[in-house]
Amino acid sequence: MKTPPSPSGARTAGSSVRIGALVPLSRPGWAEAGQHLLAGLELAVREVNDAGGIVGRPLELMVRDTAAADPQRATAAVDELARLGVAALAGEYHSVVARAVAARADALGLPFLCSSAVLDALTEQPTEWVARLAPAQSHGWRIYADFLLGAGHSRIAVAAEPSVYWASGARILRDYLAPHGGTVIELDMRGLTPTAVCDALADNHATALLLLVGHPEPAVSIVKSVRRDRRLDEVMIGAPAGQPEFAEWAALLGEDSVAIPFLRYLPERLSPLGARVETALRERLAEAPSFVAFEGYDTVAVLADVLRSHGADRARIAESWPHVAVEGTRGEIRFSRRPGIDVWQWAWAPVQVVDRDPAEPDRLRILHTG
Template sequence: MNTPAAPHDPTAPVLIGALAPLTPPGWVDAGHHLLTGLQAAADHVNATGGIHGRPLRLLVRDTAADPDRAAAAVDELADLGASALAGEYHSVVARTAAARAHHRALPFLCSSAVLDTLTDHPSPWIARLAPAQSHGWRTYADFLLARGHHRIAVTAQPSAYWQAGTRILHDHLTPRGATLTTLDADPHHPRAVCDALAHHRATALLILTGVPEPALPLVTALRRDPRLTGLLIGAPAGQPELPTWTDRLGPDGAQIPFLSYLPPTLDPAAEQVRTTLRRRLGREPSFVAYEGHDTITVLAHALREHGTDRTALAHAWPRLDVQGTRGRIRFTPADTGPHQWQWAPVQVVDRDPHHPDRLRVLHQG
């Protein structure tokens, strides 16, 4: 069992806890990309001198999309002497982890979770790289309106995250003359969703569900239904970004717009990161991998500049100014939540039907 490093030992590793969904029911693809980004950045830190000569070590814990498991992991990592906490993809899990990190006075830089209410109150211990859900999903709503969609439907699983997304879309779309209908149909029964869509005559359906089930069978059913020819299928949460989508759906998974948190182009240093991530993943890295890489880059900078003391790190959030793969990262204290990078780049993209491995930029946030 690992034990906390002695503070006076100049050779002891600097420990960072890393949370990611690595087994079901967590979104394993996202967890794999996130962890790959975290580890690639940690390896780069160690190859360039570590933290003043001390190696950086990630203590990886699988949350499996389970909030209770995440809370237990935060307690364990705090007891092991981690200087900070990084990662997590699922918003509800990250929210629990943030609450526990606040309680344990453990700095937590959240990589990917977007739920606006990541914390119920301002916390000096919590910061976030991913844009708040309201920022990204309003951009998605603007894209729909710009494409002429005013009869929009959603099919959603019960979850605080999906409910929040539906509310954001409704509040942004309806004042602009659009309607947003929540289908009274279980997404686990694709035929019922198709029937409801045909009845409502919506021109766009947003799939607010998990992957692979029930999203993938639903997309297949929608593509096969002749009543729904011309329907725009959307996935604002970014489900088409990860490998399972393309591998399982093939051409059916193309032309489904989703949110991506990447800039239009990468600078030369970020292109080198892309090459590293692509080699490790065996395919093009998702924005989630870049989020992971940026997380460790920011934490390493903070550790080098402000030391390993947890309180000093928490006080450093507003003073950080770090070049990440996707832009200059600075944090703004939020009135009701974590310190926030405002903002990571936001795009609406889809997969090219002729080259499904390529993304096409449809709208810039």
């Protein structure tokens, strides 16, 4: 029989302080991103415990696989973790899942520090329980739109699957590009094959195609088709959501994986802390860490600081968001209220547009910063 939570809403197992970690670790979720996120979370927890834990008590990470865009599964995981007495929730990568987590956390009075999901409308109404590290989609994707304009692209096609996240991205691009003379042509991937996408690009004289679709499919098949269509030799392929960041992208596409710009949330030069963490993450992952791994590390760094200062009481943790000032791997982290965003937001993590260098596919080159 499980022990019910204490009146404060948080308890510990033995002497540990528990954090619930929500991470996509299996298909159809973006499992590679989830592995990087978890690596960052786990590294930071290990370092916290090596340094004495939370006022002498070990920090414990309780991991749950959210798999993908399954709000019911995410809600069930939140309910389970709340019953197990976690002091707070951390993580999540997929925006649709993060929305469900945020809604349930708000209803239960359970603090949630969202690591990676960027959808502006993370909650339907203002909440004191949720904070976020990742830049809001409207911020990052406007920087991407600036990059497109600077590169001379005014007729931009988007191959989009139906989802709140992709629809939001397409709207941000359209609203930002229109006053600058840009046109966004939406291609509904529910009814188009990769070959049909190529025909539509040629017919509409688009100079850029943005992949607002899942990974690996249909993104990989679309890239292969476009790269093999001689009519489209001058068309730039872009992936603002970051699919090319991960090693699987290069493994599946080979030489076709390069020169596809995407958003990455890292500074041009890491601080000493960031450089040290990068080395440790590289060893843990046996590959270069993505920005998602840094988001995981920073999440625990913030929560550990809050737990040391305010204890494991859930209400006190939520009250602490506007007072956070923590050195993260990518800059000082503070939370504030931003127009149109109903959670406590770090404004902002650094934003880059990068791609894989055609001359050296394992190297990422910075094309634009915001």
